[in-house]
Amino acid sequence: MKLSFILLVVPAALCLRANAQTGTFDKINLNLNGSSSLMTLETKGKARIGGLLEIKPDGDESGGNCYVRFIPTSKISNNPKKFNMVFDCYENVDINNSAMVMFGMDNDQMPIPQKWLPGSNSAILLSTKNGSGQTKDIKIFAVDNIQVNNLIPALTVKANSQNIGIGTTDPMGYKLAVAGKILSEEVRVKLQANWPDFVFAKDYQLPSLADVAAYVNKNGHLEGVPSAEEFGKQGIELGKMNTILLQKIEEMTLYLIDMKQQQDKLSAENKSLKERLEVLECSNGK
Numbered sequence: 001m002k003l004s005f006i007l008l009v010v011p012a013a014l015c016l017r018a019n020a021q022t023g024t025f026d027k028i029n030l031n032l033n034g035s036s037s038l039m040t041l042e043t044k045g046k047a048r049i050g051g052l053l054e055i056k057p058d059g060d061e062s063g064g065n066c067y068v069r070f071i072p073t074s075k076i077s078n079n080p081k082k083f084n085m086v087f088d089c090y091e092n093v094d095i096n097n098s099a100m101v102m103f104g105m106d107n108d109q110m111p112i113p114q115k116w117l118p119g120s121n122s123a124i125l126l127s128t129k130n131g132s133g134q135t136k137d138i139k140i141f142a143v144d145n146i147q148v149n150n151l152i153p154a155l156t157v158k159a160n161s162q163n164i165g166i167g168t169t170d171p172m173g174y175k176l177a178v179a180g181k182i183l184s185e186e187v188r189v190k191l192q193a194n195w196p197d198f199v200f201a202k203d204y205q206l207p208s209l210a211d212v213a214a215y216v217n218k219n220g221h222l223e224g225v226p227s228a229e230e231f232g233k234q235g236i237e238l239g240k241m242n243t244i245l246l247q248k249i250e251e252m253t254l255y256l257i258d259m260k261q262q263q264d265k266l267s268a269e270n271k272s273l274k275e276r277l278e279v280l281e282c283s284n285g286k
Contacts, residue, residue, distance in 0.1 A: 049286075053069065055069075060264050066091070067090040067093045086104045095130060096131045097131035100122060100133065102128075127157075135154055137158055138159075139169070140153055141154060152179075154167070161173075163176070164177075165179070191239045193248070
């Protein structure tokens with residue numbers, strides 16, 4: 001088996017210290033300056049790093065653009081969060097004042113980061129900060145052509161608020177915003193507000209149909225229902241709209257019940273009048 005590691009670096013000095021018994025390298029030093037070139041490290045067997053691998057600009061401990069570390073063990077002395085980390089990357093070489101992104105595994109209960117993570121046995125993708133650094137949004141892209149201008153991430157997790165945008169980078173304050181259509185087998189909306197069964201309370205003042213007709217003639221929509229203009233500007237809240245529609249359905253039910261009672265009363269009166277008419281006709285016939 002042949003494993004290759006390719007790094008784009010700026011070489012000036014390369015120091016290799018080999019172990020003659022095992023054929024492995026004990027130490028690799030890369031001092032980076034000069035013009036950019038491509039360096040390839042190859043091994044025809046297993047490649048193993050038994051400790052901390054750091055990639056950073058040389059001679060610049062206070063600035064720079066990136067600081068990358070591969071940490072294959074949780075027993076690193078400068079790992080206060082006790083993550084079983086695999087990879088972390090810092091915005092600046094000054095990692096104590098830098099944005100940080102980390103990929104790794106959490107296999108232990110961690111008392112400090114419980115405010116960030118759900119618990120043990122988790123895969124971790126974490127964006128946070130150290131010192132005066134600034135936490136960055138997490139963005140995931142899936143594109144055929146990375147050169148396309150104005151790429152929109154497939155998914156964005158906003159820093160600190162943890163709001164999520166799918167197809168949009170601005171969830172506009174909502175926990176989840178989707179720019180596009182959604183297909184779902186079930187959507188459950190749980191409201192804190194009262195369900196509109198108050199319509200069936202005995203003290204509920206049901207508007208008269210005359211008042212309903214007057215409101216519709218004046219405004220072009222039912223009272224309490226958003227107008228077409230409001231819907232176009234603000235959209236609708238599913239929970240709130242279902243509450244409104246149910247209230248109108250319950251009011252319509254009460255109207256139908258009242259109309260049925262009036263119909264039954266008219267039918268009874270009509271039957272009584274018909275019977276009296278038949279009696280009168282019989283009397284006149286005699």
